[in-house]
Amino acid sequence: MKRPHRRFHLIIWMLIAPFTLLAGLYFWTQRPMTPYSQLPASIAPVEQGDR
Amino acid sequence: MGHQYQAVQWNKNKIVYDVYVLVAIAVFIGVFVFVGLQPHPSGHNADPVVLLIRALGVTAFAMLTVILTIGPLARISQRFRPMLYNRRHLGVITFFVSAAHFGLALLWYHGGGPLNPFISLFFSNPLYDSIPGFPFEVLGLGALLILFVMAATSHDFWLNNLSAPVWKALHMLVYPAYMLLVFHVVLGALMTEKSIFYPILTALTFLGVSGLHVATGLREWRADSGMKSLKTKGWIDVCAPGDIPEKRAVIAPLPKGDRVAVFRYDGKISAVTNACRHQNGPLGEGRVVDGCITCPWHGWQYRPEDGVSPPPFTEKISTYNVKIEDGRVMLDPKPNKPGERAEPAIIPQGAAS
DSSP: OOOTTHHHHHHHHHHHHHHHHHHHHHHHHTSOOOOGGGOOGGGSOOOTTOO | OTTSOOSSOOOHHHHHHHHHHHHHHHHHHHHHHHHHTSOOTTSOOOOHHHHHHHHHHHHHHHHHHHHHHHHHHHHHOGGGTHHHHTHHHHHHHHHHHHHHHHHHHHHHHHSSSSSOHHHHHHHSOOOTTOSTTOOTHHHHHHHHHHHHHHHHTOSHHHHHHHOHHHHHHHHTTHHHHHHHHHHHHHHTGGGSOOOSHHHHHHHHHHHHHHHHHHHHHHHHHHHHHHSTTOEETTEEEEEOGGGSOTTEEEEEEOTTSOEEEEEEETTEEEEEESBOTTTOOBGGGSEEETTEEEOTTTOOEEOTTTOBOOTTOOOBOOEEEEEEETTEEEEEEEEOOTTOOOOOEEOOTTSOO
16 A cells, blocks of 8 residues: 655645745735834824823 | 544543643743733733733644654654654644634634624735735634644544545645744734744744655655665565564565565564555554554554454555565565465574574
């Protein structure tokens, strides 16, 4: 009996590994550079006493 | 073995294992939340619920990473093989931790509005065409659904009814699930993370897992093509009898990609398929225990001469004819029917050393 998928494991990882690494790196470089402290005024925390 | 189905095949080993895993998870989450609740120099105090959501997510990601390293590590070194025994339990627990992470996040972030939380999950953030604003939650949900399918079919009942190849193929969905989780982390937690430490840790973790799989895959590929040239008159020259350790095997790859486990035991040589009936575990990496070939993964057993499991079990695997000629173990690459007796080759005096 042939043990199935032995080479399939390798092929999948040969595809998944570079794609995930490159895509993940690209996604990460697209992150917003504004830290929480520089949120737009429209969604900035409301100070107490403003209302 | 498949003598009878039981709801859950628990034994003391599995119970102790599960207790250790659950205690480790509780300790990790407790430490994570405790450290996160400590006052921060910036004056920003973390929310305990958000910390718990993150702790569950980190735990699930770490557990899936460990699970994915067990297979290749067990192929690299025998020391890691015991980890295979309870891998499915670890997988099911990982699903439950992931489900807790999802459920809590769903209630916390989507449960307070007028919309159904599930509808809110998909439509409250419509930025599907944006990278920094992508609704990364749906990626995590995709991975969770795959983990659910795997957890639901983890029992031997499904393994028997789906057959090992189909079951294995289904459970290989864990690879795309892991990819989805990496994207879930990158597009979620790492998008607003200011420290470089966590992106590097995530990248190294993924590199480690994928590197292990690629390295072991290449090794298997090379092993498959290593012995194909040693073919003589239809029979395959495997090795000298003395090259096989007592009560162990060498694995002979066949030209069509199959593998045969050639065992030496009690002055005899027998050959069976290398694939265990249970999960296609590598029988040739097991040994002969109590007169039976014993799979290194979960201990399924077969008699070397006919490939039949000892009573009361009924599983059968293919045998192969072997002979010893000119001090070499020769293997007929044509398999016999599962359970068909193949006469063991008797090792001549002095040939086994």
